[in-house]
Amino acid sequence: MTEHIPVQKNDEIELQIDDLSHDAYGVGRFQGYALFVKDALPGEVIKAKVLKTKKNFGYAKLLALLEPSTTRMAPPCPLYAKCGGCQLQHMAYSEQLKFKEKLVCSNLERIGGIDLSDVQFHPIMGMAEPWRYRNKTQVPIGEEEGGLIGGFYRDRSHDIIDMKQCLIQHELHDQVVQAVKTIGSRLGIPAYHEASHSGFLRHVVAKYGFETNQLMIVLVTNGEKFPAKEGLIAALTTRFPNLKSIVQNINTKQTNVIFGEQSKVLWGEPYIYDTIGNIRFAISARSFFQVNPVQTKLLYDTTLKFADLQGDETVIDAYCGIGTISLFLAQEAKQVYGVEVVAEAVEDAKRNAMLNNMTNVRFVTGKAEEILPGWTGEGIEADVIVVDPPRKGCDPALLDTILDIEPKRIVYVSCNPATLARDLKMLADDGRYQLKQVHPVDMFPQTVHIECVTLLQRKTI
Numbered sequence: 001m002t003e004h005i006p007v008q009k010n011d012e013i014e015l016q017i018d019d020l021s022h023d024a025y026g027v028g029r030f031q032g033y034a035l036f037v038k039d040a041l042p043g044e045v046i047k048a049k050v051l052k053t054k055k056n057f058g059y060a061k062l063l064a065l066l067e068p069s070t071t072r073m074a075p076p077c078p079l080y081a082k083c084g085g086c087q088l089q090h091m092a093y094s095e096q097l098k099f100k101e102k103l104v105c106s107n108l109e110r111i112g113g114i115d116l117s118d119v120q121f122h123p124i125m126g127m128a129e130p131w132r133y134r135n136k137t138q139v140p141i142g143e144e145e146g147g148l149i150g151g152f153y154r155d156r157s158h159d160i161i162d163m164k165q166c167l168i169q170h171e172l173h174d175q176v177v178q179a180v181k182t183i184g185s186r187l188g189i190p191a192y193h194e195a196s197h198s199g200f201l202r203h204v205v206a207k208y209g210f211e212t213n214q215l216m217i218v219l220v221t222n223g224e225k226f227p228a229k230e231g232l233i234a235a236l237t238t239r240f241p242n243l244k245s246i247v248q249n250i251n252t253k254q255t256n257v258i259f260g261e262q263s264k265v266l267w268g269e270p271y272i273y274d275t276i277g278n279i280r281f282a283i284s285a286r287s288f289f290q291v292n293p294v295q296t297k298l299l300y301d302t303t304l305k306f307a308d309l310q311g312d313e314t315v316i317d318a319y320c321g322i323g324t325i326s327l328f329l330a331q332e333a334k335q336v337y338g339v340e341v342v343a344e345a346v347e348d349a350k351r352n353a354m355l356n357n358m359t360n361v362r363f364v365t366g367k368a369e370e371i372l373p374g375w376t377g378e379g380i381e382a383d384v385i386v387v388d389p390p391r392k393g394c395d396p397a398l399l400d401t402i403l404d405i406e407p408k409r410i411v412y413v414s415c416n417p418a419t420l421a422r423d424l425k426m427l428a429d430d431g432r433y434q435l436k437q438v439h440p441v442d443m444f445p446q447t448v449h450i451e452c453v454t455l456l457q458r459k460t461i
Helices: 091-112 171-187 229-239 294-307 324-330 343-355 368-377 398-405 415-429
Strands: 012-020 026-030 032-036 045-053 055-065 136-144 147-150 201-208 215-221 245-250 261-267 272-276 279-283 315-320 335-340 359-365 384-389 409-414 433-441 451-458
Touching: 012 272, 026 045, 032 045, 091 335, 091 415, 091 433, 136 171, 147 171, 147 368, 171 215, 171 229, 201 261, 229 245, 229 261, 229 409, 245 359, 245 368, 272 294, 279 324, 279 343, 294 384, 294 433, 315 324, 315 368, 324 335, 324 343, 324 359, 324 384, 335 368, 335 409, 343 359, 368 398, 384 398, 398 415, 415 433, 415 451
Parallel strands: 032 055, 215 245, 315 335, 315 384, 335 359, 384 409
Antiparallel strands: 012 026, 012 045, 026 032, 045 055, 136 147, 136 201, 201 215, 245 261, 272 279, 409 451, 433 451
């Protein structure tokens, strides 16, 4: 017997919104049937048009606000309705923080099976000024009659929305993108066309040191030979007196991945520098460096606090990247070992250790789940293990390895509450570890993304 779905595509209905999904879609029920509505907020009554129906839920479009929420804000960005970069500009920032706290709690309880009554859950760390916080932008470039365009993609598409400013990027990034579009159009530099895999300029990437005022521009191209290169360099270096580096990254693959394997300096230095706390970092074209330097300091301070180092500990930093967390830990640890699968990042990490005159850190290239057992065989006993994996979370083999090593404390830094909860469940289900503390940090205001620092303590036997 087929279950009855009370609505059909194109139906227009009145709907009360009761909750938000993990991706900030409003959730309402029509005769018990769940509908997800973009840009709708809890507590609102709306007029909605049904777009798509499935067996247990469907999607609808917000047509009119019949009873708006008191937490609704007018999005300050004129492209908000088109661009897919932000998801929460229509929500008061205080409510964004509540939504993210609830999201973390929900994932830990639902996916992780964790009883939060036994956990110290710290209030989320938000920003005093939740705009213009990003130190890096990467903008796809396209072409229309009249010249180059550049902007973020329309939501759930690869259609470029041409923009003059992005309110979560540093103002200098807007100027860089506009300059490249204007100068490139004047010099006849062709844009890349994704559909035909033809053309030249694919992306403009700008990196800016908030503390040092140093600027790097990376031009991602579909081929090595750069038309009008000298003219572009002359115009950019004249326009931006704080420009330290212009890099060409070559990506000839038909892929959604932004960077290719080969980079070469067109002008200036291969690095810019910035500081977080007392640590100075060299940042290359392809280095991963946290995009919100203000909140990164809070994130790393919390990681250091949870590690609870007294000066005689050995620490392992899995997924160490360019050594950002490792060097923070090395300030208070006896010895830090970092492992990272990306060889280029490991070289940057070694360079950053030298830059800060830190001799109590060692970085190696490889998969953490393969490297850590070897260290154990060398007699290295970790008191604390820190993991900061990508969104997909930790490799299960690494979690098994961590449990084999049995450190006193595990500090897990995560950018995805769902995979965090999954991995914490595996670690806690072993029976030897207990989740003690959780501290969310809002690294990405106006978006649904959230970082967390968590502490697992080995139980006393």
